[in-house]
Amino acid sequence: MSSNISFQRGLVESRRAYDNRVLVQINDSAAFDQQIISALWEKYTPSVSSVQGGTPCVWLQHIINLPKRGIPLHLSLKAFAMTRIGWILKDESLMLQGNLCYGRALNAVQQALSLEASMWQDELFAAGYVLSVYELFESTTPSIAGWNNHVSGLKHLVLVRGPQRHATPFARAVLEEFRTSSMIQCIQYRKSSFLGNADWLTQPWSETGKDIYQQLYDKGFALAALLETIDNARLTNENTDISILSDYLGRLSSLDQELNLWYGEVLKESPSPLYWHSQSISHQWYLKQAVEPRALPPFAFHTLRLANIIVTHWGLRLILSNTIALACQHVLSMINQIPSQSSSPTSLPANQDLRTLSLHLLATHTNTRRLELATNIVLSMPYCLSDNMGLMGAQKSLFALRTALFALHRHPGEELKWCQAMYQELETKKGLGYAREIAKSNGRYSAAGRNKLPLRP
Template sequence: MAARRRLATREIHVDRNGQLATPSPRPPPLHDLITTIIDNYVPELDAVTLSSIVEPSPRICGSWVEVLPELIKNDTDTALASAVRAFAVSILSRGPKRSFSVSEGLEAYNQALVSVNEALRSPYSDFPVAIAAAVMCLLLAELYHVTSLCSYKAHLQGLADLMQLSRPEVYASGIPHRLFVVLAFLSRKSSFLAKDEWKTIPFCETAPSPVQSLMSEAAVIPSILERMDAEGARAVAQESLQAFEAALARLDAWADAFHSSASASSPLFWFQQSADHKRRHISFRDITAASALTHLWSFRVICLTNMDQISALCHDCRPTADDGSRMAHSGETKRLSVMICQSIEYLMQDKMKLFGPTSLSLPLRTAYATFEAGGEQSGEELRWCKEILKDMRTRGYGFVSYFLGV
């Protein structure tokens, strides 16, 4: 909070006639900007102070922000400093307690775009960790301005291209490892992260977080969807069904291992009745379990839904007898989608900071699509989902609607 108060400081100017002129912002120290980002992004249970030693095995994928102090200390990179300011000011230009105007947030964002573009034109031999962190800051600053989903995807693709310029070994330790992020499933396109070397080498020294290991198992799903789009679902129906079955098997294996980490005294999640007694909601052991399980349920829904669609399109396609029990059913996808919505209350707690809402984009989009496709039988659930989105927009997280296209 102290950092936020310092960031709100304004210089007072007086003209020659002794009249107060328009106040202008006093450039805050980078230390305060970084504190603001960590205070607003990292969940309280995972928060660290700037003097903390960076843990070797991060619990959440968003822990990359915790290396910003070290990057700023070791590198006076103008692009990173500009992007850090853009992200921090964007955070503080939204909500009822905002200390910067929206126009100031946009101005800082535009300045950072110019600075990062100039930095990308400069030659470099090793992985440019400062530039990668700058792109991540721009990526999240974009969420507050939501100029367009295309802009967000452009930043995401730029980060993917930047990562691929280096070998997977680069990300095995140190700051690059903390910046090794799992790209979102925003399109039906294959990703380099689905390759075996990218799923194993970056984690040969430091074990992946549960969410990172889950994403590695699910990384093949976009490539299946991409082939269906390119060659036609009917033409590759049998191969796609088998690929989805294999993906589900990997997801189930991951789930078994993850659930085995829980104990009877500390389960991964449990159901609770809401305060108004109208609906149940889900509480989780921690933010790691919440993020991992909501994404697991999303990936299962995506697989099952596409398998149902393939079967409906091509009636002569039948999986093997062993795979028959795994055929998708609308009841299962609806059940999982309801569980995703029951998780919203936990992830939207104030203590989850910005990480909670940003981690909901894919799960909520998946649940919304399930209810929308369910027609009248899912009408009540779809209205519930729309109420959730309305509440998120009211609380300043309108970017989620962009991911859902509503």
């Protein structure tokens, strides 16, 4: 969180000169603070109670309901509120005040981090997370570096605090929200995380149990760790032992089965059907971009929370399916290059079993299947990004939409146009600066964008 302080201070100074016609001062009255934070709640969360699915945003509700917020948390929340409400109202003065408040919040967090006692406070953890969400929308750097710095800094803070310090309702709510951001970053850079270790998967929920939604993020951390081990093993090396390839293919297949089981549990716990085509959902971008006869009505869901978790599941399946397909192709290529006379009698049955498994997985993980998953994500966006879903609907859609963009670039068509239109909407109509920077990279996932089994760069 503090690694980019110097840059952020320079940013604040430059934005002070943004409008030299007036001397901008931040409104610090209690009445203004209450009003702007209440406005943030209204614009950030779904406005229709029937789609909220209980408390619409637990972590933010905890923060707002605190009897008194400390300076770092209050300034962080106020900065986020002013910039978002200012952006919605097209009020440049309010946005500028929010930018200045962000600089003050960074300084306050930096000072708190210098005090050992403050590091254990749940409020400091919450303040850091709010700043990361601010960066997700504002994208104060001409890249995703700002958001990455915040998330990386928060990971260090969470690690120092330990899993036992995240068992209170407040800390656990922020941790659950942060796990989403951390999982995205881990998959993006194909790195494992301590959040995927056994104690971090269990201790914060030892008294309450972990709901099925959080269990999906466990699978995401497992996928990131598996991608890292695959990169480190350098499986495309021609000297790689066939047994090692068999082991990794088995682990990929096992994770795929775990995701199948997870989805089955969701079906049991959720209203049926999970989603359906709805003619009643109208969306300007969709009507403009859809081309008959391939166009289908967009999906509708019972709640935004259910929609978020289903599209995240589809995003994880897309990445895993692509990895499995590449691994199977490499395995079959290596087996075909092994002369039959050079194989020992004991290795022939093993190679045949591996060939059978690879062919079976390839029959399931086809380009058609991945195109279907990507299309499902895009068809969910009119629901997730409607104005009734607030800014939260857009924020929660970023990961899945990025995976769809990655997949559809390999199969250009109308679906790709829909996906690109979504990214334009995320930036222009939802104000998500992160989406703009991701669009510049054509949705590629680091080494995962290569058309071969990816290696560490």
